[in-house]
Amino acid sequence: xxxxxxxxxxxxxxxxxxxxxxxxxxxxxxxxxxxxxxxxxxxxxxxxxxxxxxxxxxxxxxxxxxxxxxxxxxxxxxxxxxxxxxxxxxxxxxxxxxxxxxxxxxxxxxxxxxxxxxxxxxxxxxxxxxxxxxxxxxxxxxxxxxxxxxxxxx
Numbered sequence: 001x002x003x004x005x006x007x008x009x010x011x012x013x014x015x016x017x018x019x020x021x022x023x024x025x026x027x028x029x030x031x032x033x034x035x036x037x038x039x040x041x042x043x044x045x046x047x048x049x050x051x052x053x054x055x056x057x058x059x060x061x062x063x064x065x066x067x068x069x070x071x072x073x074x075x076x077x078x079x080x081x082x083x084x085x086x087x088x089x090x091x092x093x094x095x096x097x098x099x100x101x102x103x104x105x106x107x108x109x110x111x112x113x114x115x116x117x118x119x120x121x122x123x124x125x126x127x128x129x130x131x132x133x134x135x136x137x138x139x140x141x142x143x144x145x146x147x148x149x150x151x152x153x154x
Contacts, residue, residue: 002143005144006135007034007037007038007059009134009138010030010138011133013030013034013128013131016100016127016128017030020108020116020124021107022104022107022111022122022128022133023100023124026093026096029089029092032126033089033132033139036082036089037139038107040082040142041147043078043151044146044149045071046066047066050062050063050065068150075151078152086143093132098127
């Protein structure tokens with residue numbers, strides 16, 4: 001599956017979760033899978049483009065990008081950062097889900113009184129939860145599919 005579809009699901013998750021007043025915290029948590037997906041695919045693209053240029057024609061930035069992942073320390077830092085980011089995003093999502101479910105009744109009263117589209121927020125809330133879980137799974141699948149790339153394997 002193409003990465004642009006992953007970006008679309010992550011962006012949709014952010015928008016739906018912010019529109020649903022119930023899931024404002026999930027909207028904040030939905031930004032992190034989007035950032036993880038953007039950062040890793042940016043580095044993969046930069047490294048691939050730097051490797052496509054002959055070594056004698058590379059300038060300073062391209063030489064440095066071509067060497068990412070060739071040192072054990074850079075592979076460890078890249079892997080550690082991504083795994084830590086995913087784990088913290090999963091934990092944050094679980095915490096925000098718990099907080100949302102604990103405050104559901106008081107949030108419902110507020111939404112009924114003050115929000116014009118209050119009838120649709122519950123449906124948006126359920127859709128937002130589903131999209132957040134889907135975006136986490138897609139970002140994790142993207143990370144697993146890139147595990148053989150130079151920045152992880154050298």
